[in-house]
Amino acid sequence: MTATDSRPGAEHDVDEGVSRSIATSLRDAMDRLLAGRPQRTDGRLIKDNLWKEADVSRATMNRAHRVMAEWDTRLAECGAFTPGEARKNDELTRLRKKLADQTRTCTDLQHQLDAAATAIAALHHDNTLLREELDRTGNLIVIR
Secondary structure, three states: OOOEOOOOOOOEEOOOOOEHHHHHHHHHHHHHHHHOOOOOOOOOOOHHHHHHHHOOOHHHHHHOHHHHHHHHHHHHHHOOOOHHHHHHHHHHHHHHHHHHHHHHHHHHHHHHHHHHHHHHHHHHHHHHHHHHHHHHHOOOOOOO
16 A cells, blocks of 8 residues: 655655656666666676666655665675676686696696606616717617
């Protein structure tokens, strides 16, 4: 049950705190901001943009208690991100995962390279020792 202001033409909803047209303007602005289609602001989901987008004063917006409660609820539902910000965050998450996967791959390859270098060094050392032993004990035959 809502009471309306008795002033002519006011259509002031006491439960709302502002006129129906102001509440409608604020809700339309909220819908535009949440949809990522701002007309008067940069689109960030902040109260400063809400009153500017609705083309009302901050004080008027603050009197619209029901609209502000809706704003808080809807922001909580969407995580306070515009669709563009959400896409960017998703892309950033995807790229971070890809970077982590590539970093793991590089680390694995570096371990394989280190193991191969160790094996090559050990084989080179054994080869050198065998050549020295052959020099001491017999003739070295070169195979062409």
